[in-house]
Every structure is written in structure tokens, then in C-alpha cells.
Amino acid sequence: MELTGKTSAAGYLSKILTIVIALMVIFLLAGIGLEIYSIITGDTATLFERVSFNFNGLRFNVLNSPEGNVNISAQFKILAASYLLLIIYLTANLRQIFRNLREGMLFYHPNAGHMRRIGVTVIIIGVVSSLLEMSSAWMLYDYLLAQGVDVDVMFELDVVTLFIGVVILLFASIFQKAADIAEEQNLTI
Amino acid sequence: MPIITTLDVEMAKNKISLTDLAEEVGITQANLSILKTGKAKAIRFTTLEAICEALDCQPGDILKYEPE
Numbered sequence: 001m002e003l004t005g006k007t008s009a010a011g012y013l014s015k016i017l018t019i020v021i022a023l024m025v026i027f028l029l030a031g032i033g034l035e036i037y038s039i040i041t042g043d044t045a046t047l048f049e050r051v052s053f054n055f056n057g058l059r060f061n062v063l064n065s066p067e068g069n070v071n072i073s074a075q076f077k078i079l080a081a082s083y084l085l086l087i088i089y090l091t092a093n094l095r096q097i098f099r100n101l102r103e104g105m106l107f108y109h110p111n112a113g114h115m116r117r118i119g120v121t122v123i124i125i126g127v128v129s130s131l132l133e134m135s136s137a138w139m140l141y142d143y144l145l146a147q148g149v150d151v152d153v154m155f156e157l158d159v160v161t162l163f164i165g166v167v168i169l170l171f172a173s174i175f176q177k178a179a180d181i182a183e184e185q186n187l188t189i
Numbered sequence: 190m191p192i193i194t195t196l197d198v199e200m201a202k203n204k205i206s207l208t209d210l211a212e213e214v215g216i217t218q219a220n221l222s223i224l225k226t227g228k229a230k231a232i233r234f235t236t237l238e239a240i241c242e243a244l245d246c247q248p249g250d251i252l253k254y255e256p257e
Contacts, residue, residue, distance in 0.1 A: 184230050184231070187228060187229050187231070188233065189221070189223060
């Protein structure tokens with residue numbers, strides 16, 4: 001199977017990503033709708049009876065806490081929604097690159113632009129995911145404190161994701177130069 | 190761009206259309222149009238040779254330098 005062109009892997013990937021984006025948007029809208037419903041009705045019950053968090057490589061499952069279920073904080077909800085929006089934006093840019101590859105447009109200025117946006121988004125995701133983890137740890141902190149367990153919550157920046165974002169930005173600048181060369185080649189008669 | 194093409198003048202002198210010239214030179218009509226409208230960034234010597242042969246002219250007849 002070819003990587004670029006009409007019936008290429010890029011073509012199939014762009015279709016798959018379209019479905020993924022649609023599912024993520026539906027999920028996000030459902031979450032926002034549910035939150036608006038909770039605010040209007042005053043029903044503050046959490047969605048899940050069992051909540052689990054990842055923190056520093058450990059997975060905590062919170063079951064039947066004395067106060068009932070662990071309440072999802074507003075801060076966590078905002079961060080989670082932001083995280084999902086960033087993932088949707090990143091996937092949309094990636095899908096556009098695959099669509100351009102399907103049309104045979106590889107070294108093409110818009111592709112460099114999409115790649116640059118992906119790089120910046122990955123860097124922001126690195127920061128947001130770190131904040132999200134800390135926020136989930138704070139929710140768990142109150143629960144553990146109620147159990148008589150003393151824990152420290154620390155902020156740990158996702159350096160690997162930041163590095164990947166910078167590498168993507170570097171590749172974007174290389175693609176920009178390649179697009180310049182390709183354009184010059186196309187306009188050489 | 191300081192280098193301008195006067196291809197249309199030579200084409201009119203020879204009473205040849207864009208389509209016929211493109212066929213004679215061996216390039217696409219689209220590419221010849223890019224050259225004629227001054228959008229080209231470079232021209233190969235082989236293409237220049239073919240155009241000069243088709244229009245019976247010198248390179249200087251179709252390329253002019255006008256500083257900005």
C-alpha cells in the first residue's frame with residue numbers, strides 16, 4: 001500500500017481520524033451537557049461510583065469513601081475539557097495533513113503550518129496534562145487525608161511531551177524549507 | 190522581479206499560439222503559461238534552447254532585465 005495518493009494509507013488514516021474527532025466532540029459535548037444539567041438541576045452527584053487516578057506511576061482506586069463518592073472538582077473538569085479540546089485540535093490538524101498527503105501534496109506550505117500547530121499544541125498538552133495530574137492528585141489528597149493518610153502532592157512537569165513538541169516544531173521548520181524548495185522546483189520551467 | 194519575459198511579443202511575431210508553442214517546445218501549456226505571465230522562478234537551458242529554436246530568436250529576445 002502506498003503512503004500517499006488516493007488509495008493510500010494516508011487516505012484511510014484521514015477517514016479514521018474523522019471518526020475519532022467526531023467521537024471526541026460528542027464525548028465533550030455530552031460532558032458539557034451533563035455539567036450544565038447538574039448546574040441547572042442542582043444535582044451534584046458524581047458520574048462514577050468508583051473513581052481512579054494515576055499519580056506518580058501509581059494507580060489509586062477510590063471505593064466507597066466515607067463521604068460518599070469523590071467529588072470531581074471544577075478545576076479538574078475545566079482542565080479535562082481543555083485537555084480534550086487540545087487533543088481534538090491536534091487530531092484535526094493531523095487529519096488535514098493526511099488529507100493533503102492523500103492528494104499527493106507532501107512538501108506543501110499548509111502541511112508545515114499544520115505541523116507547527118501540532119508542535120505548539122503538544123507543548124501545551126504537556127503542561128495541561130501535568131496540571132490535570134496534579135488536580136486529580138489533590139482530589140485524592142482530601143480523600144486520603146480523611147482516611148488519616150498524610151501525602152504530599154507535587155507538581156511534575158511532563159518534560160518528555162514538551163521535548164516531543166519541540167522536535168515536532170523542528171520538523172515543521174524542515175518541512176517549511178522543503179516546501180520552499182518544492183515550490184521553486186515547480187516554478188522552474 | 191527584475192527578469193521579465195517578452196515571450197508574448199515573439200509569439201505574436203511568429204503568429205504561434207500558446208498550445209502550438211507548448212507542443213513544439215515539449216512542455217505543458219500550464220508551464221508555458223507560467224513562463225509567459227512572469228510567474229516562473231527559473232528556466233532550464235534545455236527549455237530556453239527549445240523555445241529559441243521554435244521561435245527562431247535569441248535568449249535576449251525573450252528575456253529582459255529591468256532593475257527594480
